[in-house]
Amino acid sequence: MSNFISGGFKAYLYRDLLLSVRDKTDLVKPLIFFLLIAALVPLAIAPEAQRLAKLAPGLIWMLAVLATMLSIERLFSDDLNDGSLEQMLLSPNLLIMPVLGKVTAHWLVIGLPLTLLSPVIGIWFSLPSVAVIPMMLSLVLGTAVLSLIGAVGAALTLPRQGGVLLALLVMPLYMPVLIFGSATIQSAVDGLNWIGPLAMLAAFLAIAIALCPLAITAGLRLAKNG
């Protein structure tokens, strides 16, 4: 019975990680995008440390949101095309665990590297060093929420590959994460207490882990039934 609940998480996590290691474009594209835009901002706006530092919290979070959204649309469409989604739905076990495994793999491939790269971008934007730790913490929690919500959108837009519809579906739900994420960094820059907005992000993550897999599984079943 333990297999009924936990079965599939490790298998799908491992498989999806392996797939992204093999097909590196998936892995590298969003990160290159993230770095490229970040490199353009100082050139396009002004290389003045003060002005950039003001923009930094919002910009870093905007980039994180866009990079996640670009990469999430293929989360299920490849599986649908080669039939492995069907095999996943045929598993007698609870579908939530394979789904969580896939989303976790996505976060490990996108969210975690973005978080680890963010201090570099902080330096480019001359972000005060006190804000670096809050920024990384907010990104760790926030990108996980973005992956979970994005996966709901990806499941609902099957059998087509997301695109504009995915953006329209997911963007409103990304707003709170964006707001509290940049608020965490901004508070740290301003020398205020940044635990508050960060706790909000943690709360979002708790809600998303509980609810998103249910919505994703429902969306996947709908895609196959339709």
Next chain:
Amino acid sequence: MAVKNILKVENLAFVRNDLVQFEPISFVLSLGESLHLEGANGSGKTTFFQLLIGMLQPSAGKLYFRDQLFKDCRFEYLSDILFIGHQAGVKSALSVEENLRWMSPDNTTPKQITLALKAVELAHYANIPCHNLSAGQHRRVALARLMTSNASLWYLDEPFAALDKQGVDFIESCMQNHLEKGGSIVFSSHQDLAKMAARRYKLTPFQEQS
């Protein structure tokens, strides 16, 4: 009383876009028996498989697994079936061995995997990514699951497509083996089987009754 029939289909019908897809299907499948689905292209064989595995909901009719309604024994049913369709879930970026490993049950030993790969003549290709394989070899990767699965009811949608003569022979003997062990098979194919005796069922287009 022991249950003899593993699958019972009663007047199963499916309507898509206001069109009835095929003449309602009824049959009983016993343990150790196989059913050969026939029908022209587009006669609804694949749709019927989708109904059997629960991906589509039937518009009318009932499905019983070991004399229980499907929805009352979902877990038991899904744990006991193996479905290999046209798109069998072979990931082209993964190697042959990795594909077979993740598609097989959790308790499959590495030895079983090696044996299965040897049986489908892919042992030399174990570490080659599947996108380098031919269509027939792709098919063999999917069908290697027949060797590792412990399901008793097999659903095979066109298992012989793209296979060469030896491949067909091998899959046939594999199916024969499964039947002798008391398993059951529903499969669709356009060709007649050389070795295996199978009951036939022909899907016919729906006729409006006046």
